[in-house]
Amino acid sequence: MEFSIKTGSPEKQRSDCIVVGVFEGGKLSGSALALDKAAKHYLSDIIARGDMNGKTTTTLLLHHVPNTLGERVLLVGLGKSTEFHAKQFLDAACTAMRAVQKTGAKDATLYLAELPVLSAVQWSGQAASTGSGQAWCLTQAVLAAYETSYRFDRLKSKPEKDNKSLHKIHFGLLDGKQAAALKTVLAQAVATAQGMKLAKDLGNLPGNICTPTYLAAQALALAKSHKSIKTTVLEEKDMRKLGMGSLLSVTRGSEQPAKLITLEYHGADKKQKPIVLVGKGITFDSGGISLKPGAEMDEMKYDMCGAASVLGTLQAIAEMGLKLNVVGVIPACENLPSGRATKPGDIVTSMSGQTIEILNTDAEGRLILCDALTYAGKFKPDTVVDIATLTGACVIALGHVASGLFSNRDDLAKELLAAGEQIYDRAWQLPLWEDYQQLLDSNFADMQNIGGRAGGTITAACFLSRFTKDYRWAHLDIAGTAHKSGKDKGATGRPVPLLTQYLINRANSK
Ligand code: BES
Ligand code: MN
Ligand code: ZN
Numbered sequence: 001m002e003f004s005i006k007t008g009s010p011e012k013q014r015s016d017c018i019v020v021g022v023f024e025g026g027k028l029s030g031s032a033l034a035l036d037k038a039a040k041h042y043l044s045d046i047i048a049r050g051d052m053n054g055k056t057t058t059t060l061l062l063h064h065v066p067n068t069l070g071e072r073v074l075l076v077g078l079g080k081s082t083e084f085h086a087k088q089f090l091d092a093a094c095t096a097m098r099a100v101q102k103t104g105a106k107d108a109t110l111y112l113a114e115l116p117v118l119s120a121v122q123w124s125g126q127a128a129s130t131g132s133g134q135a136w137c138l139t140q141a142v143l144a145a146y147e148t149s150y151r152f153d154r155l156k157s158k159p160e161k162d163n164k165s166l167h168k169i170h171f172g173l174l175d176g177k178q179a180a181a182l183k184t185v186l187a188q189a190v191a192t193a194q195g196m197k198l199a200k201d202l203g204n205l206p207g208n209i210c211t212p213t214y215l216a217a218q219a220l221a222l223a224k225s226h227k228s229i230k231t232t233v234l235e236e237k238d239m240r241k242l243g244m245g246s247l248l249s250v251t252r253g254s255e256q257p258a259k260l261i262t263l264e265y266h267g268a269d270k271k272q273k274p275i276v277l278v279g280k281g282i283t284f285d286s287g288g289i290s291l292k293p294g295a296e297m298d299e300m301k302y303d304m305c306g307a308a309s310v311l312g313t314l315q316a317i318a319e320m321g322l323k324l325n326v327v328g329v330i331p332a333c334e335n336l337p338s339g340r341a342t343k344p345g346d347i348v349t350s351m352s353g354q355t356i357e358i359l360n361t362d363a364e365g366r367l368i369l370c371d372a373l374t375y376a377g378k379f380k381p382d383t384v385v386d387i388a389t390l391t392g393a394c395v396i397a398l399g400h401v402a403s404g405l406f407s408n409r410d411d412l413a414k415e416l417l418a419a420g421e422q423i424y425d426r427a428w429q430l431p432l433w434e435d436y437q438q439l440l441d442s443n444f445a446d447m448q449n450i451g452g453r454a455g456g457t458i459t460a461a462c463f464l465s466r467f468t469k470d471y472r473w474a475h476l477d478i479a480g481t482a483h484k485s486g487k488d489k490g491a492t493g494r495p496v497p498l499l500t501q502y503l504i505n506r507a508n509s510k
Contacts, residue, residue, distance in 0.1 A: 001149070002168045003142060003186055006109060006299025007176030011038035011068040015170065016105035018070040019096050021115055023081040024054040028150070031111035031174055034074075035058065035308060038067045039166055050211040054078060056091055059099040061170035062231060070109070074099055075396070078115065083259065088115045093144035093261065102165060105333040107168035113137040113182075114174060134178055140424065142189035144495070145169055146197060149310055152490065159456040188320055192500045195316030199427050202308040203483060203491025207301045209286035212259040215281055215307055219261045219330065222311060228267060234260035239371075246350040249320060249373040250364045251333035252287055253341025258333035259358030260372070261307075268510075273382035274325040274508065277314075277499065278372050280365045280388035281332030288335045288361030289343050296485065303365070305482035305491060306387035307332060312496040313503070322507040327379050331368040335361070342473045347445045351375065352467055357445040365390045366460055370467040383472045385502075387495060388479075393456030395480035402428040403495055404477035406461040412474050416502055425497035427476060436462050 010018050010031050013346070020032035026047040028036055038042040043063055046052060052060040058077035065073045073254045074474035076096040079088050086472075093112055100108045113134045149166075151157035171186070173179060202210060202218065216233045236258050241249055251258035251379035263394075284446060286292060292300065310328040342348070348367075351374040353480050356367065376384050394404045403420075406428040407413035413429050420426040439451035439459050447466065451459025461475050481494045 001145060003190055004168075005173060005179050005182055005186060005355050006170045006172050006441060007173050008029070009038070009174065009317060010070070010109070010111055010172055012206045013109045013170070013172060014069045015071070015107055015109040017072040017074055017100050017103060017108040018068065018172070019074045019076060019100065019108060019110040019112065021076050021078045021092060021112065022052055022054040023084070026054055027081055029078065029111070030114055031172065034174060035068065035073065039065050040067065041072070042066055052077070056088060056474045057095050059095060061099065061103065065238070070229070072103060072105060074309065082115070084116065085118050089115060089262070090140055090144060090424065091354045093141045094148050097145050097148040101404065101453040104165055107164050108166060108171065109170040109172045111172040112141045113171050113314040119186075132321050134173070138182055139187055139189040141171065142186065143193050145198070146193035148204075150197065152201065153241050188504060189318045190209035191319035192497055194319065195312035196496045198315055198493040199305070199308040199312035199496050200493045202311065203302050203305045205301075207334070210301070210304065211256045211283050212281065212334070215218045215283065215304065215330060215332045216259040216261050218311060219263050221440065222263065222315055222318075228265055228318050228321070229314060230264045230266075230358045242375065243349070244350045244371040244375075246356055247331050247333070247368045249342045249346065250254060250288070250335055250347040250367050253336040253338040253367070254334035258331075258335050258423045260375070261330040261332060263311075263328040265314055265318055265328075267317070267321060268323045272325050273436055274379050275503065276329060276376045276379055276381040276384045278329045278369060278376055278384060278386040279306035279310035280304065280369055280386070280390065281330045282335055282365060283332060284394060285335045285362070285364065286337060288364060289337050289341050290360045290362040291337055292362060299483065299485060299489070302491060303389050304332065304404045305389050305478060308491070309387050309478070309482070309494070309499060313499040316496065316500045318505050320444040320504070322503055323510065324503060324507045326503060327381070328375075329372050329376050331372040333368060335364045350467070353411055354447065354466065355445040357442040359448050360450045363449045363460070366463045369464055373464060373467045377470055381471050383474075384468060385474045385476065385499070387415070387476045387499070390480050391457045391460045394477040397430070397457055398428055398480055400480045400484070402426050403481045403498070404457050405429045405474065406465075408432065408434045408465060408468065412472050415505065416498065418503055419502035420495070420498040423497040423501040425501075427495070427498065430458055430461070432458070432461055432465055483503050493497045
């Protein structure tokens with residue numbers, strides 16, 4: 001898919017499909033009004049006849065609209081103008097994209113960027129000068145275009161041939177004053193969407209294909225396609241030398257070798273301290289000896305979505321050429337039972353020297369992350385953010401809308417929350433209070449790996465906090481947001497948008 005920005009009135013666009021919005025009650029958006037004027041009230045007549053009521057998720061496709069150069073005109077319902085907030089915009093953008101894809105149009109010109117979205121979040125940094133509204137709408141429209149056209153059918157023997165004629169999308173602007181600045185916004189949105197696509201593809205791949213070795217190969221491939229990325233892969237013997245007894249305890253039951261993958265992106269002066277992203281890469285989580293119940297266990301192939309988001313984000317920022325140094329660290333292994341597997345009650349020594357009593361082998365994410373977080377300290381980081389499908393309790397707490405956020409620095413938490421708001425990939429902060437720490441007390445080791453059912457998301461974060469005392473750190477629990485279940489089963493590509501936006505903001509603030 002190709003994207004561009006076009007300035008000018010909609011009736012003058014030579015395009016296979018011109019898309020304009022109509023509010024409930026028949027009120028025309030600015031671009032629809034311009035089109036209606038040129039077409040001598042052709043649109044308002046149709047609306048008056050009752051064929052388009054402007055309600056959300058409705059569309060009307062028109063051919064041969066008088067005095068227009070476009071082949072087709074698609075009217076998209078926007079709902080009530082007084083209720084046109086971010087979510088209504090996203091719904092309209094997705095509805096429009098789906099409707100255009102159903103036509104035979106090879107290209108489309110969407111007049112969506114100038115819609116009056118209520119209380120649109122302020123766009124910070126470089127894009128602020130472009131006017132928050134247009135930059136935001138443009139970004140979300142690009143993400144909607146990718147989202148609605150995404151299919152994962154490479155493992156079907158006969159993929160459905162859906163009509164995929166659409167390959168060019170233009171964003172129409174009546175007012176071209178900001179067009180130059182919006183070009184950067186457009187390029188960044190496309191890079192973000194492609195990063196999400198990489199994260200979705202890796203997440204959707206089954207565990208027998210997407211193994212730790214496969215993830216390492218993907219990281220090496222990223223370094224090959226992007227000169228600014230350097231990838232190194234540590235083997236189990238290297239991890240043993242580093243004293244990663246906790247990480248290695250998780251992989252013991254598996255036949256697949258564990259990998260510790262590091263990607264270093266250099267976009268700024270070597271002396272500038274890096275931001276380190278650590279992603280949980282459990283390519284299948286059976287629970288181990290503390291075996292999970294069978295129902296929906298297949299979804300535990302998604303337990304590497306933190307790792308996938310690190311790869312997607314690194315690809316995105318390398319495409320953008322952000323002036324920052326960023327390191328990705330991915331501990332990758334399987335969690336399976338076997339005669340060699342770690343047992344409940346086993347005690348292991350982490351790279352930090354702290355000992356851990358493993359009371360539940362299904363609380364394995366924290367066991368691989370704690371060693372990866374200690375390892376992250378080697379990069380003398382400015383900030384470390386880990387991303388993990390860590391706890392089922394987070395799904396109970398926040399559902400599938402917000403990711404759980406924890407931090408040992410409040411300003412860092414605020415920056416991440418703001419980035420999530422800005423790109424509509426939101427997180428919600430939970431407490432990391434000292435009072436929860438005692439739930440991890442063990443009779444036999446420095447700590448145990450579970451804290452009981454109450455506050456399960458918080459005690460998991462508390463466990464990680466014991467390994468991140470030396471630096472600014474935040475933890476994102478994405479168990480509820482990285483993938484969907486049921487009929488829509490599939491990876492979402494989250495939180496690539498949040499992470500990418502955070503890094504864009506950091507690069508702009510330097
Ligand atoms: N990968 C799971 C968490 C998870 C659950 C992610 C559901 C996505 C959907 C994690 O390794 C896990 O099993 N956590 C346990 C922890 C418990 C044993 C303390 C859980 O949440 O049940
Ligand atoms: Mn588990
Ligand atoms: Zn897990």
